[in-house]
Amino acid sequence: MKILLHICCAPCAIYPVQNLRLKGLEAMGFFYKYNIHPYTECIKRQEALESYAEMIDLKVIYQEGYDLESFIQKIVFRESQRCHICYHERLKATALMAKRGKFDCFSTTLLYSKFQKHDEIRSIGEAVGKSADINFYYDDFSKGWQEGVETSKRLGLYRQQYCGCIYSEKERYFK
Numbered sequence: 001m002k003i004l005l006h007i008c009c010a011p012c013a014i015y016p017v018q019n020l021r022l023k024g025l026e027a028m029g030f031f032y033k034y035n036i037h038p039y040t041e042c043i044k045r046q047e048a049l050e051s052y053a054e055m056i057d058l059k060v061i062y063q064e065g066y067d068l069e070s071f072i073q074k075i076v077f078r079e080s081q082r083c084h085i086c087y088h089e090r091l092k093a094t095a096l097m098a099k100r101g102k103f104d105c106f107s108t109t110l111l112y113s114k115f116q117k118h119d120e121i122r123s124i125g126e127a128v129g130k131s132a133d134i135n136f137y138y139d140d141f142s143k144g145w146q147e148g149v150e151t152s153k154r155l156g157l158y159r160q161q162y163c164g165c166i167y168s169e170k171e172r173y174f175k
């Protein structure tokens, strides 16, 4: 079974890819960029993923362009719902790409994070999957949290200090 896995960053991909392969699924990655700010940070995360993907022989589709503007326009005046909108944008793009590429299903490394809202991600994934006519694959990848952290440190992979958008960067550093 072929699965397209939305990847937010290399460290978050470690456990999900390993877990999917153990279950016999053939995984390909999809790196979505518009929610990762600023651009220099996006490049750092992409480079880390490129190097990790090479190590584990994982094919990855890198989103073209860098449409930060359209991402921000969707959030402005709805800042309190920004993560819901962001999940929706990322999962919708993954579902459409998975459908176009004739994958059997799609999923996301967001389900690896202990800090993301799993129920919300699952319900958005299922809804966008239904409209794109492709199954959303749910698993609680956060059970491999510690393993992923240890492996990423051992490999010296770049580990980001905030979720991705400029709002999360402010939350992390503005005291």
Ligand code: SF4
Pocket: 035, 082, 083, 084, 086, 087, 163, 164, 165, 166, 167, 168
């Ligand atoms: S905090 Fe993370 S999930 Fe929420 S909007 Fe920003 S990048 Fe997206």
